[in-house]
Amino acid sequence: MATPAKPGAFNIVIVAQGGRLQYEAVIFAASLRAMSPGFAGRLLVAEPQPGPLWPNDPRIKDDGTRALLDGFGAEIVPFDSRHFGHAYPYGNKIEALLSLPEGAPFVFFDTDTLVTGDLAQVPFDFARPTASLRREGTWPQIELYGPGYGAIWKSLYDRFGLDYESSLDLSQPDEYWKRYLYFNAGFFFYRCPRVFGQRFLDYAVAIRDDPPPELVCQSLDPWLDQVALPLVIHGLGGGRDTLPKGRLDGDVTCHYRTLPLLYARESDHVVKVLEDVTAPHRIKKVLKDYDPIKRMIYQGRGIKVRALFDRDNLPPREQVIRNAIKRNGFWMR
Structure with missing residues (x-):
C-alpha cells in the first residue's frame, strides 16, 4: 500500500x-x-x-x-x-x-x-x-435515441485501453450518472x-x-x-x-465558483473567512478594482444575496439558485 x-x-x-x-x-x-x-x-x-x-x-x-x-x-x-x-x-x-x-x-x-x-x-x-x-450530472446529456451513459463512457475507456468495469460504482443503478x-x-x-x-x-x-x-x-x-x-x-x-x-470541498476548502453562489449557499464560517481575509487595506486596495468583488464583498451585495436563501433548505440544483439570484438582479461573475 x-x-x-x-x-x-x-x-x-x-x-x-x-x-x-x-x-x-x-x-x-x-x-x-x-x-x-x-x-x-x-x-x-x-x-x-x-x-x-x-x-x-x-x-x-x-x-x-x-x-x-x-x-x-x-x-x-x-x-x-x-x-x-x-x-x-x-x-x-x-x-x-x-x-x-x-x-x-x-x-x-x-x-x-x-x-x-x-x-x-x-x-x-x-x-x-x-x-x-x-458535482452534478452535467455530462453526458443523454439523447432520446442516442447511446446511454454506459455506452458513451465505455467507448472512452476502450479508446485508451482502460478497464471500464472496475471504474463503476455498482451500488448505483445502471444508467444513473453516479454509477460512472x-x-x-x-x-x-x-x-x-x-x-x-x-x-x-x-x-x-x-x-x-x-x-x-x-x-x-x-x-x-x-x-x-x-x-x-x-x-x-x-x-x-x-x-x-x-x-x-x-x-476538500468540506471543512478545509470551498470551491465557491462565483461570489453570488458563495453567499447564497455556503456556511457562515466560509463567509467569515472570505470577509476576514479580504479586509486588510492593502488587499482591499487591489481587489476593489474588480467590480464584482467590490460590490459583493465591500458594498454588501453578498449579504443581500444571502438573505434570499435558507441554507438548510437549498434548491437541489445549482441552476435554480443561479436563476433566483438573477431574478433579483444580484448576479455578478
Missing part, C-alpha cells in the same frame, strides 16, 4: 491570468496563509504566456496584484499554450502541469477556491489520485504533475480531435476537461474514495 505524503510535502497549484482570475488568486493566497499557517510547500501560480492561441496578452499586468501574490509567498510559473489557449481556457489547467517541478507531489485547485481550514493536515495519498465529487466515474475538476492531485499533465493532455486532445462515434451528439465545451479527468485518474490508479470525505 502506498504511503501518504508527509504533511506539507507537496506543492499547491492554481492558474491565474489578467482579469477575474488574478483577483481570485489573491483571495486564494490570502486564505491559504490565514487558514493553513502550517503549510510548508510552495504556492505556484501558473500564468499563460502570450502566443498565437491568445488574441491578447493573457498575463497579469497589474503590479499591485503581483506584489500581493509575492507577499503571500506565491511563485509565478509561466507556461505556453500549445493546444488550447483562448478557444478553451479550461485547458490552462492541463497545459500548466507540464511546466511544474517534475516528481514533486502537487494539489491543483481552481482559482475560485477559498481555503477554510488546515490543508497541511489533509492525508493526501499522492499515488492514488482523485478529484472533486462536488465523474468529477468536477475543481481540485485533483498526484505524485508528479508532468506525468499527470501529459496523460491529461493526450486524452483531452484525442477526445477533442477524434472522439468515439458514441460522442457524436455530445458537447465537449466546456466539459472536455471533466470528460478526460476520470480516465486519467482511473488509469493512474486512483478513484472516488482516496480522500476522507468532508475535507
Whole structure:
C-alpha cells in the first residue's frame, strides 16, 4: 500500500491570468496563509504566456496584484499554450502541469477556491489520485435515441485501453450518472504533475480531435476537461474514495465558483473567512478594482444575496439558485 505524503510535502497549484482570475488568486493566497499557517510547500501560480492561441496578452499586468501574490509567498510559473489557449481556457489547467517541478507531489485547485481550514493536515495519498465529487450530472446529456451513459463512457475507456468495469460504482443503478466515474475538476492531485499533465493532455486532445462515434451528439465545451479527468485518474490508479470525505470541498476548502453562489449557499464560517481575509487595506486596495468583488464583498451585495436563501433548505440544483439570484438582479461573475 502506498504511503501518504508527509504533511506539507507537496506543492499547491492554481492558474491565474489578467482579469477575474488574478483577483481570485489573491483571495486564494490570502486564505491559504490565514487558514493553513502550517503549510510548508510552495504556492505556484501558473500564468499563460502570450502566443498565437491568445488574441491578447493573457498575463497579469497589474503590479499591485503581483506584489500581493509575492507577499503571500506565491511563485509565478509561466507556461505556453500549445493546444488550447483562448478557444478553451479550461485547458490552462492541463497545459500548466507540464511546466511544474517534475516528481514533486502537487494539489491543483481552481482559482475560485477559498481555503477554510488546515490543508497541511489533509492525508493526501499522492499515488492514488482523485478529484472533486462536488458535482452534478452535467455530462453526458443523454439523447432520446442516442447511446446511454454506459455506452458513451465505455467507448472512452476502450479508446485508451482502460478497464471500464472496475471504474463503476455498482451500488448505483445502471444508467444513473453516479454509477460512472465523474468529477468536477475543481481540485485533483498526484505524485508528479508532468506525468499527470501529459496523460491529461493526450486524452483531452484525442477526445477533442477524434472522439468515439458514441460522442457524436455530445458537447465537449466546456466539459472536455471533466470528460478526460476520470480516465486519467482511473488509469493512474486512483478513484472516488482516496480522500476522507468532508475535507476538500468540506471543512478545509470551498470551491465557491462565483461570489453570488458563495453567499447564497455556503456556511457562515466560509463567509467569515472570505470577509476576514479580504479586509486588510492593502488587499482591499487591489481587489476593489474588480467590480464584482467590490460590490459583493465591500458594498454588501453578498449579504443581500444571502438573505434570499435558507441554507438548510437549498434548491437541489445549482441552476435554480443561479436563476433566483438573477431574478433579483444580484448576479455578478
